[in-house]
Amino acid sequence: MPSDRLMRIHSPEFKAMSDRVLRATELTSRLNVLPFEDEAGKAELFERILGRPLPASATIYPPFYTDHGLRLDLAERVFINQNCTFLDYAGIRLGERVMVGPKATFITVGHPVDPGERREWLTGAPIDVAENVWIGAGATVLPGVSIGRDSVVAAGAVVADDVPPATLVTGPKATLNRQW
Amino acid sequence: MPSDRLMRIHSPEFKAMSDRVLRATELTSRLNVLPFEDEAGKAELFERILGRPLPASATIYPPFYTDHGLRLDLAERVFINQNCTFLDYAGIRLGERVMVGPKATFITVGHPVDPGERREWLTGAPIDVAENVWIGAGATVLPGVSIGRDSVVAAGAVVADDVPPATLVTGPKATLNRQW
């Protein structure tokens, strides 16, 4: 996938982003110790994490992890199960009625593979998940991936390429080895 | 695997299940902020999560995640390491001396893949893990899977099919690509 150079690690933009990462991490560290029934406390923290209120019809089960939050765009009726992670600096959109299973991970930022440049640049590209997509438990979606409407990502799959609409994405099957 | 239609999303049974999910999530949100040495606090919360006391010989390291709990049947001498997840509505049994590594995930419920039906039905099937099975770190066990006694699931494997006894289940090997 295209994962563009976003900024140099030693730059004012990087410093600004890093400050937001610290702030977002403070906010999620408070969110994830609230009793689940503290609706007012959760609503206030989600508003500060996302920069706007969580849509009334969206559901998020704790714990919930992001490192930026302000570029995580959650539509109406989104459902996010326990223990999901969103590194959203380069932008993540979850369309209406997207369902996300527990322990799924969305990553929009990274580094060059070239070792000389790895600590010099932040790379990244946005993730776009269209309406009615279902992301299975423990799946990982990498920078730059778009997933078309109605598609399904099976549990544990690592998605590095775009997914057309109405497509089932499967990871590798496990192998049975008779042993004893 | 067979994953049966369990109930319509808009039904009294679904509402009853959802109420239990909210309650179980409240209970785990309290469990997972307790200091580990608070044995009395943990015992009380496990009893409310599971609907009966945790067996005295069972060990669970925190954090621990379930969304229902009442259908999670843990035998004597079960060992569950950190950060495991049990979506147990359709029933999960871990037999005696089952060992579960960190970040393993057991999922008994889901949705039809068909996009028109996906938001209409909850599907699912029970998971049965026989005596002395060892589930490796980060493994995922999907709805309807039975794992026979003494078997081993390697770290990171996604198990979608039944596993006979005395079998080693392996996921895919990583590939080394010389790069620079």
Next chain:
Amino acid sequence: MPSDRLMRIHSPEFKAMSDRVLRATELTSRLNVLPFEDEAGKAELFERILGRPLPASATIYPPFYTDHGLRLDLAERVFINQNCTFLDYAGIRLGERVMVGPKATFITVGHPVDPGERREWLTGAPIDVAENVWIGAGATVLPGVSIGRDSVVAAGAVVADDVPPATLVTGPKATLNRQW
């Protein structure tokens, strides 16, 4: 990988190790409920978890999981993102400038696959990660693995064999299945 027999489960060494696991778990249960901005509280707990202060140039985002801690050797400028797990009894070294993505898992201990011996022995071998390695999100590194300098482990890969320097380790690609 070679994963040696470390000790019998019923032995004084095992009892000593288990006592440390309880203590380390108490400490991480406290660490992971601290507000992220409590620098003094975090520094004190990391010192007790690791048996020495966290290097000043190292960064760890919460939550952070280990079950022993005293054999986790973190060099200067190590960066560990959210939700990583280190079972370090047999020793884990992360060299200078190693970067670790969210939800990565490092496991140095295990059990024999043979079912008769599984509950009798603890096996294990150390993990060594050289300078400037980047471990991707959700990757798993197994007992005995050495990873050479500058290498990259892709998101979700399970690493069971040694990795030479300057190597990109990739897991399996997901498959697109047109469905509807």
